[in-house]
Amino acid sequence: MRFDEAAATWDESPARQERSRLLAQELIPIIQTNNLKTGLDFGAATGLLSVYLMDHLEDITLVDVSEGMVREAGRKIKQLEAKNIEAHHQDLLAEPLSRKYDILYTLMTLHHIRDTERALSVFYNHLRPGGYCCIADLDQEDGSFHAEFPDFDGHNGFDQRALKVLMEKVGFTAVHSHIFFSIEQNGRQYPLFLMVGKRLH
Ligand SMILES: C[S@@+](CC[C@H](N)C(=O)[O-])C[C@H]1O[C@@H](n2cnc3c(N)ncnc32)[C@H](O)[C@@H]1O
Structure with missing residues (x-):
């Protein structure tokens, strides 16, 4: 629910803008090198990241379970006259x-989903053979990142090696990852990784 409340001011955070811009810089070469045309942004919120990619993909679908976020995304799509982006209020895990x-990307959303393996399997099923899954999320942390949200019941980031094993288990190949950004919060640094895997068949 707090995402609904945060939606109206979500884009105002310079750090959120910056992490989206830097992730887009990582994704654009993958899109261009592999001639990818269609993108799915899982947990897209207001579409901050996808707006940086709209000139690089032919069409983009945003999905988010927060009605407020999807409403904001719709407003932005209209304002930008972005004819190649559509936003869906939908839980992809319940309703594929x-x-x-060609590419599924997701930024800071996977740690909110308890059953990681199931989510990865849903990602796999939304890709065509040859498609790429790009997960950007928190590196493993001590739980302090969500300390202000006592009802948070997701993951305290991810161990990259363990996540790679799960990616391979659901079928992804050529899985690799690196740190691309660091969030500063309450005087501490929380690195974000990008993990990329390919659906071969
Ligand atoms: C921390 S926000 C990140 C949003 C955006 N990717 C960004 O980086 O600005 C997490 C988002 O994931 C969405 N979310 C959580 N669980 C989801 C699910 N099962 N399916 C789709 N979206 C989900 C939330 O509504 C929220 O908008």
């Missing part, structure tokens, strides 16, 4: 889309 994409 009927189409497959």
